[in-house]
Amino acid sequence: xxxxxxxxxxxxxLTLTSCYTKQAAINQLENFSYELRDNSRYYDLNxxxxxxKKFVKITKRVKKHEFDYTPQEKAKIGRLEGECAGYMARxxxxxxxxxxxxxxxxxxxxxxxxxxxxx
Numbered sequence: 582x583x584x585x586x587x588x589x590x591x592x593x594x595l596t597l598t599s600c601y602t603k604q605a606a607i608n609q610l611e612n613f614s615y616e617l618r619d620n621s622r623y624y625d626l627n628x629x630x631x632x633x634k635k636f637v638k639i640t641k642r643v644k645k646h647e648f649d650y651t652p653q654e655k656a657k658i659g660r661l662e663g664e665c666a667g668y669m670a671r672x673x674x675x676x677x678x679x680x681x682x683x684x685x686x687x688x689x690x691x692x693x694x695x696x697x698x699x700x
Contacts (some may be wrong), residue, residue, distance in 0.1 A: 602642075602646065603646035603649050603650065605642075606642040606643045606645070606646060606662075607654060607657065607658060609639045609642065610639050610662065610665070611661055612658075613635060613636065613661075613665060614661045614664045614665050617632065617664070617665055617668035617669070618664070618668060620673070621672050622672075622674055622675075629669070629672055629673070632672075633669065633670065636665055636669070639678065642656055647648075687699055
C-alpha cells in the first residue's frame, strides 16, 4: 500500500515538473519576444549575436516538449517565434543599412580626397 502511494506521488511530481518545464520554455520565449520588442532598436552587433544565441537556446528548450504542447500552445509558440524572427530580421536590415551608410560616407570621403589631389 505504501509503495503504491509512493509510486502515485512520484508520477504526480514527474507530471507537474514536466508541465512546469514546458510552460517555462513558452514563458522564456514570450519574455524574449518582449525583450526584442522593447530593446532591439538599440542593439549593436554584439547584442544581436547574444540575442541569436539566446533565441537558439530557447527554441531548443521549446523543441524538447514539442509533443506535449496543445494545438493552442503550438499556435502561441509559432506566433512568438515569428515575432522574434521579425525583430531579428529588422535588426539585421538596420545593421546592414548602417554599415552601407558608413561605407558610402567613406567612399565619398575617398572621392573628395582624390578630387582634391587633382585640383
